[in-house]
Amino acid sequence: MKRNYIRNRYIFIFDVLSIIFATILAYMVVYTNQKPDVLAFCSTGGIYAICVFLTFAIFGVYNYAWCYSGTRELLRFLLINVIAVALMYAVDEILRITQVITYSHRRINFITALVSILSMTVIRMFSKELHKTYGSKIKEKSKVSDVRTSRVLIVGAGDACRIILNNISGTSGENMDVIGLIDDDKSKLGKVFFGKKVLGNRDDIIRLCDKLEIDKIILAIPTAYAKDRKEIIDICRKTKCIVRTIPGISELLESPEKEKIIRDIKIEDLLERDPVVLDNSGISALVLDKVIMITGGGGSIGSELCRQVMKYNPKKLIIVDIYENNAYDIQMELNEKYPDNKPVVLIASIRDKERLEEIFGKYHPEIVFHAAAHKHVPLMETSPREAVKNNVFGTYNLAITADKFGVKKFVMISTDKAVNPTNVMGASKRFCEMIIQCMENISSTEFVAVRFGNVLGSNGSVIPLFKRQIESGGPVRVTHEDVIRFFMTIPEAAQLVIQAACYAKGGEIFVLDMGKPVRIYDLAENIIRLSGYTPHVDIKIEIIGLRPGEKLYEELLMDSEGLESTQHKKIFIGSPKSIDLDELKEGLELLREAVESEDDNKVRDVFEKVVPTYIRDNVTFNENCKKQYDKVKVLINKKP
Numbered sequence: 001m002k003r004n005y006i007r008n009r010y011i012f013i014f015d016v017l018s019i020i021f022a023t024i025l026a027y028m029v030v031y032t033n034q035k036p037d038v039l040a041f042c043s044t045g046g047i048y049a050i051c052v053f054l055t056f057a058i059f060g061v062y063n064y065a066w067c068y069s070g071t072r073e074l075l076r077f078l079l080i081n082v083i084a085v086a087l088m089y090a091v092d093e094i095l096r097i098t099q100v101i102t103y104s105h106r107r108i109n110f111i112t113a114l115v116s117i118l119s120m121t122v123i124r125m126f127s128k129e130l131h132k133t134y135g136s137k138i139k140e141k142s143k144v145s146d147v148r149t150s151r152v153l154i155v156g157a158g159d160a161c162r163i164i165l166n167n168i169s170g171t172s173g174e175n176m177d178v179i180g181l182i183d184d185d186k187s188k189l190g191k192v193f194f195g196k197k198v199l200g201n202r203d204d205i206i207r208l209c210d211k212l213e214i215d216k217i218i219l220a221i222p223t224a225y226a227k228d229r230k231e232i233i234d235i236c237r238k239t240k241c242i243v244r245t246i247p248g249i250s251e252l253l254e255s256p257e258k259e260k261i262i263r264d265i266k267i268e269d270l271l272e273r274d275p276v277v278l279d280n281s282g283i284s285a286l287v288l289d290k291v292i293m294i295t296g297g298g299g300s301i302g303s304e305l306c307r308q309v310m311k312y313n314p315k316k317l318i319i320v321d322i323y324e325n326n327a328y329d330i331q332m333e334l335n336e337k338y339p340d341n342k343p344v345v346l347i348a349s350i351r352d353k354e355r356l357e358e359i360f361g362k363y364h365p366e367i368v369f370h371a372a373a374h375k376h377v378p379l380m381e382t383s384p385r386e387a388v389k390n391n392v393f394g395t396y397n398l399a400i401t402a403d404k405f406g407v408k409k410f411v412m413i414s415t416d417k418a419v420n421p422t423n424v425m426g427a428s429k430r431f432c433e434m435i436i437q438c439m440e441n442i443s444s445t446e447f448v449a450v451r452f453g454n455v456l457g458s459n460g461s462v463i464p465l466f467k468r469q470i471e472s473g474g475p476v477r478v479t480h481e482d483v484i485r486f487f488m489t490i491p492e493a494a495q496l497v498i499q500a501a502c503y504a505k506g507g508e509i510f511v512l513d514m515g516k517p518v519r520i521y522d523l524a525e526n527i528i529r530l531s532g533y534t535p536h537v538d539i540k541i542e543i544i545g546l547r548p549g550e551k552l553y554e555e556l557l558m559d560s561e562g563l564e565s566t567q568h569k570k571i572f573i574g575s576p577k578s579i580d581l582d583e584l585k586e587g588l589e590l591l592r593e594a595v596e597s598e599d600d601n602k603v604r605d606v607f608e609k610v611v612p613t614y615i616r617d618n619v620t621f622n623e624n625c626k627k628q629y630d631k632v633k634v635l636i637n638k639k640p
Contacts, residue, residue: 370413409448
């Protein structure tokens, strides 16, 4: 970007000189035998210069990357100059009619415009040819130094293509020669954009890569639908080319490093999930000038909630976390980004009710997002009492404290593992949902839960694990060949949680649309490919068997829960269930006794009583599960 700025600054200087030269030449032609009027000379050149540069500024002429210009850019430039000339004649006529000036030299104006337009056009074409010559010399030097120039095919001939070409021209560590463009718009076929020709559509990619010996494909389709994007990526991966991309439009707009936007394909790009459309006015009304508390604010979801909330300028953000390293990281990040509204970061455990009351009494949060929890299924199977202490009693402490201090809205992060749970973690989260539904009946605080599936890249999730296994040479270990999970990105989950909070009236369990389920075996293969290896050849995949409490699939809704739509197409409401307070207190007392007994099996016994949908003894695939799983397999294999 900096190089483009310098280049266009020089072009601007040449444009000024062109106008001066054209004006002098025009007066020399007109006044061959007499001395020209100096005032008329200055006013003619000045009026034309003002009209030209005003028009250029309006149409962004100096934002062009002229080294990649083509016929379309040249014609547009000439049209802009025609507009500038028309403006000059209009101004000249107005000044003459109003007698601001008493002379009008149409011949001089015409010659000045004609010569300057030709000069400025030649300058731009010369700039383009100079870049070609200079670029070829760099390529020759790279060959001498044994650095090969990559032959590149760009998918997409829109404005994003221009960004990539600018990015490539400013790249010093990598030599790339753009051979041509790909675009599905039939009207663009064979035409030249930014100096590069459109060679075909997505169906031609494999053939062209082979024919033109392409080394690298770069995707310039940030606004494409996720389904189309994935289809194009799948086609590109059938070639032997390196495939890179620029991010989606939302990520592109927020990118802090505009000069380094070309990145590798990520697993998120293969999920077929379109960007979330948010009701920004509704979220702003929820968050603006409010005191917001986020528990577990240093975790994967919690930290992203912090980032999203800070965009809407809360009065104060209170981050509560037991893990000081995570809390410190998000504190440093937000302090740097929001120096005038730094968050308050507190180390505290939700198990400690006195500490919670101290925090609530001091800061008086108006909205609480509760993301603190133990979430790892295998670990909670071996330490079930800890799941009860943290998830169940921690949530209860927080809910009671929120009610006591008059919190307006309480939003708990739940999980799909709470639906018909087969493990202690899921059972504990289902009981937390029951706490939320019960509190709604006895409190003025609006208590709600938001339920969703796995998020990509969260702490301890499968993707970082697979990457570590690949880095160590494999094998990549998958628990079962048919295990499927729902996935969404961390920013998407956090955004939808905040959006759901806007719709909350109390007692609801919001269910997020997780899209199409993903087969973990396929996910493992994709991550291996994205790492530059061939599955089953370079990196093996090993089936190790289901872990204790693990299901083949997850559900987002229990049979007894209906599903209602909201204003947002990705957010639904599970019909509220009435939870009896006495039954809840009895369940809490039974769980307390189980924890104090130091008997892990007793915890499971109690969960069987207080969470009716809890399935114990590692029953992961009974006949009912099989029927529902078969439906999900149909969904996976369904063609778009």
